[in-house]
Amino acid sequence: MKRTNLGEFEELVLLIIGAMDGKAYGVPIKNKIKEQTGREASVGALHSALYRLEDKGMIEAEVGGATAERGGRRKKFYRITNVGKQALVTTYTLREGLLKQIPDLNFN
């Protein structure tokens, strides 16, 4: 299995894209991050992560949906791929396994 090294922020973005299931583009992702973690992600940082994920093949993009708020500009929708899903699972499994090895850790 190819190593998927996901940065912490990237993983976060990937998770959120996965959760939003096809309705994710720049601004909503940004908002959701704020909502779920309290972090303010800047547009640049976000797009940077999106590009990386795209290059790694974990998400795929589709352009469309211009609105007035955007001044008539289109949006780029992202959707998680199987590769991306697999990467998330792998990460999760790895974390879970290690966490279980730590004594006195309570999952509440």
Place this chain on the structure above:
Amino acid sequence: MEKRDLPLWINTLLDSLLGPDQAEIIKGDLQECYADHTHRYGLRVANLRLLGNFMSVLRPRVLLRRQHQKLRNQWALTGQDLRITWRLFRKERINSLLNLLGLAIGFCSAILAWVYISNQLSYDQFVPDAERTYRIESVWPEVGPYAKTAFPIGPQLVRQYPFIEGCFRYLQVFANDGSGVPISIGEAQFIEDKIVSADPAFIAIYNLKFLKGDAQTALSSPTNIVLTKKAAYKYFGQEDPIGRSITLEGKYEMMVSGVVESIGYQSHLDFEMLTPMSFMQEVKWKGWDGFEHEWASSMVWTYVLLKEAGDREKLTEVLNDLGNVVPTGAIKDGRNYELRSQSIRDIHLHSDIGSEFKPNGKMLHLVTFGLVAFLILTISMINFVNLTTARSLIRIKEIGVKKVIGAARAYLIRQFYLETFMYCMISALTALFAFLYFKQDFNFLMTSSLWIDQQNVWQWIGFVFVLVLLTTLFGGFYPSLYLSGFAPIGVLKGRKATGSSGIRQALVMVQIVASMILIVCTLIIHEQMSFIQGKDLGMNSSQLMVISRPPRSVSNQTVLQAFNQYPEVQSITAGGGSLPGYPKATWYYHPDGFPKERQVFNTAWAYDHIAEVLDLNLLAGKDFNHVLHNDSIKAIMLNRAAVESLGWTPEEAIGKSFGEYIWRSEDTNPGRVVAVVEDFHYESLHTAVEPLVLLYTSNDFGNLVVSISSSNLLETLREMERTWAGLVPDIPFHFRFMDDKIAQLYEREFRIKQSMNFFTLLALLTTAMGLFGLLSFLLMQKTKELSIHKILGASLVQVLAILSQHVVKLLGLGLLIASALGYGLMTYWLNDFSYRIDIGVLPFIISAGLICLLIGLLLLSQSFHIHRINPVKTLRNE
């Protein structure tokens, strides 16, 4: 709610920095956030946040996305590229190798020129304070400047003037006029011709590096002698020479007190053995008597070190005064003896006066050589560019394909430049190896020892690197920048690359012009050199031999009589002074009509039959003969120039009185003109023949001059050596052909000629390669066109005609331009000679002819090739 758009500046900036699609999306996001923030937090905060977001976009990963989009991994193709490069190379092996070779040749000549010129320019620069060190020279009315001055001048200057810090005098130790000193070490005998004598200050001023022995004391005793590393090895091998003794002329025992590094390869002075000046004074070496205190003589080389460089003017003044004061009595046209100075830094390349230590280099030659090397380099670079350009056209399809699969333009540019760079580097490395490998041969060719030391190694490498970069830049220019710009579809469909024929034509022109100039120059230089060497010197010197005189213990007469026995010896006499190849000598006379002022004349001393031996043309009178001429009235022989300078005709001159000046006396020796001979060149052909006095002298003077027939030469010489050994057991038989001596003077010129030939051959070769490459290039484009012509029924001749069209125009124009430039260049070069050829049209006709022939042959072969090719092959792709 107002819908505010992004500020203009953000808008434009993002548009210019990002690709159109990317810009749209990012701007959209920014816009949306901005609107949201305005709504939630108000304008101020929203503006701040917008700024923050905008800044966050300015990061590499985002900005460089544009190219990235095209091909994710721009380096993926590099491996493939290398393979392609290699395959192309092999497919056109000959062409590719020629390309590399041509460039390597160019680089090699450039390296050679660089090293040689920097070497030559650095002569005597190693001397600390070289800018304050000057040589004193004397200018004699009538005969001109001499590098030597009187013996007492140097020390006197130091004593009298505080701005002169120090001085040293330098003298070459000769056994006789011009030949080496016989030395013996133990039983072994040698002849060393580079023994000099100098004041101890020489060591300090010239900063000689002592490998053994002490610099301060090395020349303290008159019997000390210092060797160079080379001499030490030659005579003592691995043994330590310090303390060993060397005997000069079988009489003077010297003790080796030091070993130093040679300076000959970077200085106008040279030596293998160094003795102190005190030695010469003590033993009163030949001719020393009296000259020690004589102020009006040219005897030693004198160098002074000034306290400050700015004191030069003071020096000039002092020398002027001194010149006026010194009583020489040799006044001609109101001009007296003058003293002047010359910076040692200028000597090697700019000084060519009488009695130089050794033939100096010449700025002119450096310039010529640099020019030639530059032309070769240019030609080879042009060739390279041409050939590379031509070969790259084949690859248009490759470029098209690459673009389609996503290669960015930057990538293509990078690829082609990398490839060109690799070619250049390989050529450069080849050139470097060739240079190092052939260094010995180059040394011979350039009459010097090329050297590279720590200091200039980096300059050297830097120079080569710059060359490589330049070549890469120009060579890769066309394929990288021009070809990579093509739209892929057009290329793949086979639309022809129009290319700018203007540039190509210009390149061909330059090539033709440069090669023509080179050929013309070589031809002319060749002619001039032959002219000098072959010109009748007014005497027959090819069978003349000069034998170094035996030591005082055996008289010349004995040897002379002994040698006269040999049938091959046609004529033998003794002589010295101003003979060809020997340093000029002068003396003073009172010709008829000049009772008071003594006149200075170039002088040679000779015994019987001198005119016969030297094969001189007797215009009047009789040759020297001991029967007719005795010592009470000196017999004088004049040359035509002398007679004319006195206003006499040759016939008138006979019988006229011609007194010989006696050293520091009021009396003169009575003398009479007994013969007049036609002018002959006893000096170099660079100068016109000056008046000459031949003074009859006893046969004990000077060397033996022998006119010997060239049949059985080797046997005769062997016999003579045996006879010599019988008569003079301790001293080796040393002889030289007068030809030798003369040739030595011209050696420099001759070698230059040889190297010119070599380099022209090189240039011709490079030109041929270049023309070949260029023609193939032009023809590639024409191949299809010509195949169609062939189908329509064109004959070989017609094909040829079509091909020639383009070339002929360029050829004509190029040859004209080259002729003009070549003529100018050569006229400037020939000015240096006082005897020179007329340039004439012949060289131009020959050069033009050669070039036309070359091009003609190439065209012919290519036409033939095309004519034979099955048109199907060439038109297949349509």
